[in-house]
Amino acid sequence: MKVNLDTFAELKTPCYVLEEERLRRNLELIKGVASEAGVEIILAFKAYALWRTFPIFREYIGATTASSLYEAKLAVEEFGSKAHTFSPAYTDYEIDEIAACSSHLTFNSLSQYARLHGRVKGVNEGVSIGLRINPEYSEVGTALYNPCAPGTRFGVTADKLPEKLPGDIDGFHCHCHCESGADVFVRTLEHITGKFSRWFGQVKWINFGGGHLMTRKDYDIPLLIKTLTDFRKAYPWLHVILEPGSAFGWQTGPLVSQVVDIVEDHGIKTAILNVSFTCHMPDCLEMPYMPAVRGAETMEGGDGRGEGVYRLGGNSCLSGDFMGAWRFPHGLNVGDNVIFEDMLHYTTVKTTMFNGVTHPSIALARADGTFEILREYGYEDYRDRMD
Numbered sequence: 001m002k003v004n005l006d007t008f009a010e011l012k013t014p015c016y017v018l019e020e021e022r023l024r025r026n027l028e029l030i031k032g033v034a035s036e037a038g039v040e041i042i043l044a045f046k047a048y049a050l051w052r053t054f055p056i057f058r059e060y061i062g063a064t065t066a067s068s069l070y071e072a073k074l075a076v077e078e079f080g081s082k083a084h085t086f087s088p089a090y091t092d093y094e095i096d097e098i099a100a101c102s103s104h105l106t107f108n109s110l111s112q113y114a115r116l117h118g119r120v121k122g123v124n125e126g127v128s129i130g131l132r133i134n135p136e137y138s139e140v141g142t143a144l145y146n147p148c149a150p151g152t153r154f155g156v157t158a159d160k161l162p163e164k165l166p167g168d169i170d171g172f173h174c175h176c177h178c179e180s181g182a183d184v185f186v187r188t189l190e191h192i193t194g195k196f197s198r199w200f201g202q203v204k205w206i207n208f209g210g211g212h213l214m215t216r217k218d219y220d221i222p223l224l225i226k227t228l229t230d231f232r233k234a235y236p237w238l239h240v241i242l243e244p245g246s247a248f249g250w251q252t253g254p255l256v257s258q259v260v261d262i263v264e265d266h267g268i269k270t271a272i273l274n275v276s277f278t279c280h281m282p283d284c285l286e287m288p289y290m291p292a293v294r295g296a297e298t299m300e301g302g303d304g305r306g307e308g309v310y311r312l313g314g315n316s317c318l319s320g321d322f323m324g325a326w327r328f329p330h331g332l333n334v335g336d337n338v339i340f341e342d343m344l345h346y347t348t349v350k351t352t353m354f355n356g357v358t359h360p361s362i363a364l365a366r367a368d369g370t371f372e373i374l375r376e377y378g379y380e381d382y383r384d385r386m387d
Contacts, residue, residue, distance in 0.1 A: 003371040008256045008337055014275045014360035015256050018053065018344055020367045022252040026215045027060040030247060033214055033221060034061075037228035039240040042084060044210045045071040047245020047345045051078040052374045053364065057248075063103070065210075065243040069094045072101035084207065084243065086132060086173055088153055090116055099123040106130035106173040106207070110156060117168060130171035130207065131156060137191035138176040140211075144286060145178040158195040165202045171239075172196065172203055177211025179246055182223040185212060189227065197235075205239040212242055215250040249345030254294065255280065255360060259336045260315065268304035268311060270322060271332045276314030278321045279357050281343065282350050285320070294339035296326040312338065316355040353382045 003010045005019065034041040042063040051074060058080065066072040066083035075083035082103035090098060090112060099105060099120040105127050107113040117129055134155030138148035147154045155174070176188045185208070192208075193200075200206070213219055232240060257275040264270070277284050284291055290298050293312070304311040304325045310332055311324030332338075353359060359377035366372060 001371045002369065003365065005365055008254075008339060011256050011337065012258065014258065014273075014280075014358070015373075016253065016343060016348055016360050016362045017256060017365055018050065018253045018363070019365045020056065023053070023056060023249075024367065026248055026250060026252065027057065029215055029221075030244075031060040033225060037225045037240075038232055039228050039242060041242045041244065043079075043248055044243045044245035045074060046349065047210070048249040049074060049349050050344075050362065050374070054079050066102070069098050069101075072098050076101045084241065086130075095119060096123050099127060102127055104128045104130060104171070104205075104207075106132050106171070108132050108154060108156075110160065113166070113169070117166070121168065128170040128205070129168050130173045130203075130205070131165075131169050132173045132175075133158070133161075133192075133196055135174060135176065135188065135191040135195050137188060139180065139184050139187070140176070140178045142178070142287060147175050161196075161199065165199060170203055171205035171207065172199070173207040173209065175209025175211070177209065179213045179216075180211050181213070181216075181218075182220040182227065185224065186227050189231065193231075200235050200238060204237065205241060206235075207241040207243060209242070210244045210246070212244045213247050213250065214244065215247045246345045251342050252344045253342075253365070255340040255343035255347065257338045257340065257360075259332050259334050259338060261334060262310075262332060263313075268324075269309065270304060270311040270313040270324070271338065272313045272315060273338055274315055274358070275340075275360060276316040276318075276321055276355075276357050277323055278314060278316055278318050279352050279354050280314075280360055281340065281347055282352070283346050284323060288323075290323055291343065292341040293326050294341055296328045299325045299327055314357075316357050318355075353385055356382050 030041050042065050044065045046067055063081050064075045064079050064083055066075050066085045067087055072083045072085050083101055084104040085098060085102040086106040088108050095116055100123055105120055132155040134148055134157050136148055138146050140146040174192055257273040259271045260274050261272045309325050309327045311322050314321035361373055362375045364372045364374055
């Protein structure tokens with residue numbers, strides 16, 4: 001099947017489209033950063049977990065990070081290597097299986113470590129145990145995504161750590177970023193080292209978490225590499241790990257939808273689509289942010305009034321399942337494609353079947369020009385979630 005990747009005119013039903021060439025560009029850049037800086041960069045499933053594309057990833061990276069039993073099992077069964085695992089709290093009924101699927105396992109608290117570390121080692125003697133630390137500093141502006149805000153449930157602050165770490169703690173894990181730049185990492189690193197460097201001599205690795213959006217066009221790659229290189233020179237025994245998610249899937253493909261109806265109220269025109277913000281693009285409402293729409297002008301603060309201006313509405317029964325507005329160069333008609341840019345990260349992993357809304361297919365536009373539908377969803381997928 002051949003598809004025009006500019007218009008997707010051949011698509012008549014909603015579909016997430018991953019473009020292999022874009023994905024490989026990201027992977028090449030990430031591999032280059034890891035090599036030049038002498039660090040390990042792994043894929044965080046919480047942002048991207050399309051396992052049918054893992055063979056492509058394996059050409060560039062060797063490991064992944066998981067935050068749950070199912071993600072850890074996906075790492076072993078589909079990626080082919082054990083996971084770097086972190087969870088806010090491990091449960092008694094899952095910890096054994098999680099441990100068996102993990103190469104690294106990070107505890108969120110000293111109490112969870114005390115209660116479960118012996119059991120973890122009993123299941124998997126070779127697992128490397130870590131502890132999540134909280135530097136009490138983050139420049140993430142959206143409270144929903146700030147892991148270091150006062151009262152956070154994530155990590156151990158420096159004042160709560162013993163001077164001598166337990167002997168089987170091999171590493172520290174720290175996550176402070178969300179789609180952040182290298183300059184933010186520089187400033188954050190000052191807080192991490194300032195508060196925790198006195199323990200660095202007792203550990204073997206440090207994981208600086210995700211949110212390093214190194215594939216964004218304006219990201220300062222040289223600064224990131226210099227920062228990591230300087231850190232490694234200061235602490236040469238530490239194996240440094242980064243685990244971005246968005247950076248891998250950034251700008252790798254759109255969500256293609258179609259106009260189903262156009263309604264008007266109080267002069268506000270809404271184009272109702274066969275996709276849903278709450279079901280298929282939840283970060284747009286949670287963050288919130290307005291996604292770019294191909295061929296349309298984003299009108300921050302627009303209300304849907306004006307020539308060629310539309311709100312875009314989802315097809316669920318949630319009253320707030322809409323965003324707006326965008327100005328299109330021509331009037332929209334039923335059947336027109338509306339293409340939401342950059343919809344592969346944090347969408348396919350967070351979608352729901354709320355309201356039984358038909359789920360978009362997932363497709364791969366291969367580098368050789370072919371177009372492959374990886375997955376289509378049907379009634380059974382919705383029904384079985386209620387079983």
